[in-house]
Amino acid sequence: MTAERHVDAVVIGAGTAGLTAGALLAEGGARVVVVAKGVGSTHLAPGTVDVLGYDPDRVEAPGAALAGFVAAHPEHPYARLGPDAVEPALEWFRAKVQAGPQPGYAYVGDLARNHMLPTAAGALRPSALVPETMAPGDAAADTSPVCVAGMRVLRDFHPELCAANLTAAGIPARAVELEVDMGRADANALGLARRLDDPSFRAAFAGQLGSKLRGGERVALPAMLGLRDPHRVWTELQERLDTPVFEIPTLPPSVPGMRLSDVLRAALRAAGGRLVLGSEVVGGERDGARVSAVRVHASGHDVLYHARWFVLAAGGLNSGSIELGSDWVVRETALGLPVHGAPGPGEPRFLPDVFAEQPLSRVGIAVDAGLRAEGTENVLVAGASLPGAVPWKEGSGEGIALTSAHRAAAAVLAAERIEATA
Amino acid sequence: MTDVLHELLRGSLDHCVKCTICETACPVSNVTPLFPGPKYEGPQAERLRVAGDPSVDHSVDYCSGCGICTQVCPQGVKIAEINAQARNKLKQRDGVPLRDRIITRPTVVGRLGTPAAPIANASARNRLVRVATEKLMRIHRDAPVPSFAGRRFSSWAKKHSSPRTGRKVVYFHGCGTEYYEPEEGEKLVAILEHNGFEVEVPKQDCCGLPLQSSGLFDDARKVVLRLARALAPHVRDGSIIVGNATSCTVMLKREAREILSLEDDPDLKLVSERTYDICELLLELHDRGELKTDFRPVPEKIAYHAPCQQQGHGIGKPALDLFALIPELEVVEMDARCCGIAGTYGLKQEKYEIAMAVGADLFGQVAASGADTVACDSETCRWQISHATDRPSVHPIDLLHRAYGLS
Numbered sequence: 124m125t126a127e128r129h130v131d132a133v134v135i136g137a138g139t140a141g142l143t144a145g146a147l148l149a150e151g152g153a154r155v156v157v158v159a160k161g162v163g164s165t166h167l168a169p170g171t172v173d174v175l176g177y178d179p180d181r182v183e184a185p186g187a188a189l190a191g192f193v194a195a196h197p198e199h200p201y202a203r204l205g206p207d208a209v210e211p212a213l214e215w216f217r218a219k220v221q222a223g224p225q226p227g228y229a230y231v232g233d234l235a236r237n238h239m240l241p242t243a244a245g246a247l248r249p250s251a252l253v254p255e256t257m258a259p260g261d262a263a264a265d266t267s268p269v270c271v272a273g274m275r276v277l278r279d280f281h282p283e284l285c286a287a288n289l290t291a292a293g294i295p296a297r298a299v300e301l302e303v304d305m306g307r308a309d310a311n312a313l314g315l316a317r318r319l320d321d322p323s324f325r326a327a328f329a330g331q332l333g334s335k336l337r338g339g340e341r342v343a344l345p346a347m348l349g350l351r352d353p354h355r356v357w358t359e360l361q362e363r364l365d366t367p368v369f370e371i372p373t374l375p376p377s378v379p380g381m382r383l384s385d386v387l388r389a390a391l392r393a394a395g396g397r398l399v400l401g402s403e404v405v406g407g408e409r410d411g412a413r414v415s416a417v418r419v420h421a422s423g424h425d426v427l428y429h430a431r432w433f434v435l436a437a438g439g440l441n442s443g444s445i446e447l448g449s450d451w452v453v454r455e456t457a458l459g460l461p462v463h464g465a466p467g468p469g470e471p472r473f474l475p476d477v478f479a480e481q482p483l484s485r486v487g488i489a490v491d492a493g494l495r496a497e498g499t500e501n502v503l504v505a506g507a508s509l510p511g512a513v514p515w516k517e518g519s520g521e522g523i524a525l526t527s528a529h530r531a532a533a534a535v536l537a538a539e540r541i542e543a544t545a
Numbered sequence: 546m547t548d549v550l551h552e553l554l555r556g557s558l559d560h561c562v563k564c565t566i567c568e569t570a571c572p573v574s575n576v577t578p579l580f581p582g583p584k585y586e587g588p589q590a591e592r593l594r595v596a597g598d599p600s601v602d603h604s605v606d607y608c609s610g611c612g613i614c615t616q617v618c619p620q621g622v623k624i625a626e627i628n629a630q631a632r633n634k635l636k637q638r639d640g641v642p643l644r645d646r647i648i649t650r651p652t653v654v655g656r657l658g659t660p661a662a663p664i665a666n667a668s669a670r671n672r673l674v675r676v677a678t679e680k681l682m683r684i685h686r687d688a689p690v691p692s693f694a695g696r697r698f699s700s701w702a703k704k705h706s707s708p709r710t711g712r713k714v715v716y717f718h719g720c721g722t723e724y725y726e727p728e729e730g731e732k733l734v735a736i737l738e739h740n741g742f743e744v745e746v747p748k749q750d751c752c753g754l755p756l757q758s759s760g761l762f763d764d765a766r767k768v769v770l771r772l773a774r775a776l777a778p779h780v781r782d783g784s785i786i787v788g789n790a791t792s793c794t795v796m797l798k799r800e801a802r803e804i805l806s807l808e809d810d811p812d813l814k815l816v817s818e819r820t821y822d823i824c825e826l827l828l829e830l831h832d833r834g835e836l837k838t839d840f841r842p843v844p845e846k847i848a849y850h851a852p853c854q855q856q857g858h859g860i861g862k863p864a865l866d867l868f869a870l871i872p873e874l875e876v877v878e879m880d881a882r883c884c885g886i887a888g889t890y891g892l893k894q895e896k897y898e899i900a901m902a903v904g905a906d907l908f909g910q911v912a913a914s915g916a917d918t919v920a921c922d923s924e925t926c927r928w929q930i931s932h933a934t935d936r937p938s939v940h941p942i943d944l945l946h947r948a949y950g951l952s
Contacts, residue, residue: 403621
């Protein structure tokens with residue numbers, strides 16, 4: 124048997140695109156439920172908002188570069204969305220962070236220029252809109268000496284490696300190691316962030332760190348400056364150490380990514396939207412070109428969510444939302460929508476160089492100019508489900524996610540208004 | 546019973562990409578190093594658990610079984626289920642303490658305690674008795690234990706005759722309602738009858754969840770199959786089963802079939818498919834325009850916590866949408882994962898402190914909410930929340946019952 128629910132819109136996927144689309148639809152007055160197989164990629168990504176980092180060389184001014192990028196890549200999501208659509212999406216995001224659950228926490232930057240943020244390997248990575256807690260690391264603005272602090276208990280972060288490569292890149296850096304007792308042999312950045320949310324722990328931590336610093340050094344720490352109260356953790360450390368402090372993104376779990384997820388979930392909740400995790404969409408019901416419901420695999424019985432609109436933001440090949448079968452056929456797994464960008468019969472699927480653009484890289488759900496999935500009237504596509512982009516290589520993932528989610532939600536709300544007035 | 550893992554669970558292992566999302570969500574590993582985390586215990590350690598060989602370590606017993614890891618996994622790995630099976634293997638090897646044989650049998654405890662309720666309840670509030678119980682039984686002296694009602698819901702149900710409307714629903718009330726909170730059952734029946742249902746209450750028993758979560762799988766299988774045999778005949782006509790004990794209904798819906806490897810039992814399958822959480826049913830009725838909405842104002846501020854096991858249904862938080870129908874009711878949704886109790890986990894001497902640390906986030910949010918009352922769908926969670934926050938806690942149906950003017 125099947126349980127049945129009726130809402131205005133169903134969003135599939137709980138990453139940046141899905142949560143944003145859900146929040147916007149709810150803010151627009153729709154009864155919306157976001158369903159997802161699990162938590163989205165937010166918890167794995169660095170938590171920055173990358174708009175355009177490479178084309179194919181490093182981009183300094185993403186806003187200025189977008190027009191040329193779009194002209195050169197007419198099938199890219201940015202070409203469908205238009206370069207001017209990005210800034211309003213970033214503006215909405217900044218406002219949600221400000222109203223979000225972490226008091227005082229902010230993102231800084233805009234489309235005028237990319238920050239150059241040190242990675243855990245000591246490379247520099249371009250990003251447009253970044254957590255305030257990462258901003259003092261911006262090598263485009265500051266190349267003064269850096270002290271990279273690691274902890275033995277955080278085994279995935281190697282301060283010596285980071286410092287050596289930063290030095291090679293022209294930023295004098297050295298490494299120090301702090302002793303932190305976590306009661307276990309190894310801990311991750313999240314465990315440390317939770318400890319730093321506690322004022323007494325952070326006082327002791329700052330004391331130990333301060334004793335190892337030399338004058339005129341900025342301090343780089345793995346991204347662990349608090350989950351609930353990062354603004355206070357960051358400001359307090361800077362005050363106690365009397366020098367700029369910045370975070371470097373870590374291997375997962377990503378604390379800044381979790382903060383970003385918390386911001387978007389809070390926005391969804393504040394607007395009255397609902398989130399159902401652990402619920403895989405296993406199919407849909409169609410009435411010609413209209414999808415009338417999606418079938419969600421829940422406990423005991425499936426739940427059929429009837430809605431007028433569906434936004435598919437479940438990710439691409441990486442999330443498993445699009446899969447390459449053993450028969451070498453590429454499929455979209457939730458609704459069986461047509462895909463675009465797959466190599467043709469007989470063409471190579473993979474190249475030997477893992478960092479090359481793979482022939483499958485640009486696969487996504489086939490959409491029209493308005494992000495409507497091919498062959499449907501009421502399914503819109505957002506984020507990494509869209510074809511034509513290679514986000515990890517372009518440094519464009521969050522820009523595409525936020526902007527396409529805005530476009531998808533706007534299309535739904537505009538159509539609903541027309542239906543309401545008709 | 547075979548100790549070979551179910552294909553479904555074991556097969557899901559290879560979907561793990563070590564992304565750590567489960568580790569970010571695990572309420573237990575985030576407060577104690579005694580449990581190294583769901584990924585470490587599950588998809589990683591599982592590869593070292595060779596069929597027939599003992600489990601590789603004892604820390605899996607510190608898993609509370611809340612199931613959050615499975616809910617958040619974007620790859621569909623059955624982490625909590627794998628860990629539950631590993632715990633069972635551990636118990637088979639090392640034996641089960643007497644305590645776990647007793648507190649996992651609410652029917653036995655309930656039948657013994659009900660006729661002696663005044664004495665039993667006084668004892669449970671007596672410090673000396675509790676200290677002695679802690680020493681003898683390793684049940685923590687401060688752990689929240691409920692009071693026996695001194696009467697049984699089923700006795701009330703036997704005398705109660707539901708109006709014959711021809712629109713039947715079968716009520717699975719669970720042990721909490723039977724022995725401790727019979728008034729909850731009466732309220733649920735009143736709400737369903739108010740909406741035109743004829744409520745049938747078959748003779749029934751425990752769902753086996755406490756046994757399962759303590760690793761006593763053989764006993765849990767016997768108990769849940771006995772329940773399935775009792776309920777199945779009542780739903781062969783197409784009726785549905787509804788329950789207010791959200792962890793017991795999720796046991797019937799999914800956990801018994803997956804964790805206890807009872808996927809193929811026809812009675813359990815039927816019962817599993819036809820079982821509804823009470824709020825899930827009422828919201829579905831509302832969606833169809835079939836729920837009466839003659840709600841009176843309830844001018845109160847409440848905090849709402851959706852328990853882990855309620856989230857395990859995969860139905861979202863239907864209570865929130867139902868609350869929104871009640872005029873003047875102000876609801877503050879809690880954004881904490883778990884209260885810590887996890888059924889009987891937080892009663893155990895060695896786990897009480899962990900359970901309280903797990904719940905600290907929720908308790909802090911409740912205090913900060915300014916709400917006088919906490920609403921929550923699971924009885925053991927409510928007892929824990931009331932114990933820790935000194936606030937009364939109610940099932941969502943209590944508020945609906947009041948708003949309907951039935952109390």
